[in-house]
Amino acid sequence: DTEVTQTPKHLVMGMTNKKSLKCEQHMGHRAMYWYKQKAKKPPELMFVYSYEKLSINESVPSRFSPECPNSSLLNLHLHALQPEDSALYLCASSQVGYRPSTDTQYFGPGTRLTVL
Amino acid sequence: GENVEQHPSTLSVQEGDSAVIKCTYSDSASNYFPWYKQELGKGPQLIIDIRSNVGEKKDQRIAVTLNKTAKHFSLHITETQPEDSAVYFCAASIKTYKYIFGTGTRLKVLA
Numbered sequence: 142d143t144e145v146t147q148t149p150k151h152l153v154m155g156m157t158n159k160k161s162l163k164c165e166q167h168m169g170h171r172a173m174y175w176y177k178q179k180a181k182k183p184p185e186l187m188f189v190y191s192y193e194k195l196s197i198n199e200s201v202p203s204r205f206s207p208e209c210p211n212s213s214l215l216n217l218h219l220h221a222l223q224p225e226d227s228a229l230y231l232c233a234s235s236q237v238g239y240r241p242s243t244d245t246q247y248f249g250p251g252t253r254l255t256v257l
Numbered sequence: 258g259e260n261v262e263q264h265p266s267t268l269s270v271q272e273g274d275s276a277v278i279k280c281t282y283s284d285s286a287s288n289y290f291p292w293y294k295q296e297l298g299k300g301p302q303l304i305i306d307i308r309s310n311v312g313e314k315k316d317q318r319i320a321v322t323l324n325k326t327a328k329h330f331s332l333h334i335t336e337t338q339p340e341d342s343a344v345y346f347c348a349a350s351i352k353t354y355k356y357i358f359g360t361g362t363r364l365k366v367l368a
Contacts (some may be wrong), residue, residue: 145300145341170355183358184301197354231300234356242350243289243308248300 144168145249156222162252164215164232172196173215174233174246175207184231184248187205189214192238207245222256229253259284259351263359270337271367278332278362280347287349290330293357295344304345305332337366347354 145166154160164173171192176184182211189197190209204226217230229251235244262281270276282290288309293301307321307330312358314321320333330349334341344363348356 147300174354176310181361183361186355191354239307240288242353244354245289245291245303245306246356247303248293250300255299 145232145234145247145254147230147252149195149252150250151253151255152208153257154219154222155257156224158222159218159220161219162230162254163186164217164234164249165213165233166247168234168247169212170234170247171212172244173209173236174203174218175215176220178182178228178229178231178251188217197199209241212240218239219254222254227254227256244246258335259357260351261347261349261357261359263347263362265362265365266360267365269365269367270308272286272337272339274337276332276334276337276341276364276366277345278320278345278347278350278364280330280332280359282328282349285350285355287351288324289350292345292350293348294360295346297343301346309358323358337364339342339366340368342366 148163175187178184187201188207193209204221208216231251232249233246235246291306294304295301305321318335323330344361349360
């Protein structure tokens, strides 16, 4: 089973709202990722958690705040977003093997976010 | 900087024909190359991958080849079907947890 689930599927929010995206996996993976994908573009890495600790932050604005409450869950808290933040937000997970650069990332279906 | 070039950007084939998508990477340290298929409104789905110690890998109608010397890798789909229509992304690992993705190929299989 290589399933990553994400909720909600769609989210519309105003620029003053606070909302959260959720991601869950039960594959025993110890690395979890947030990506942002704009239309007709490849995914762009935002954050990586490894063993529940933030390993990579790709200089993402502070209006995006990630959280990894446990090894199966990943959240992305959103606050004071801009219309240009509208995109598909993808969660992924991978094992952390003895050669981590060769670990396969499995993606969830994404949350389609619209910021008005 | 590191990059992955992917060609063509769009590809139309008749059902039953073969499709080939090519990628070139720049970082000689890259050692893992996954291919993802993304259907409209869905997340990327891994379809095949290859590690740098292997030159070719097949899975039914899908194959990937890797030429480390030339830093090229390619996706081959034989006997294409309408359900193969999607956007395909190649990727190359550049370090732990990080992939560089190609720009994507929109494949249309015409019935």
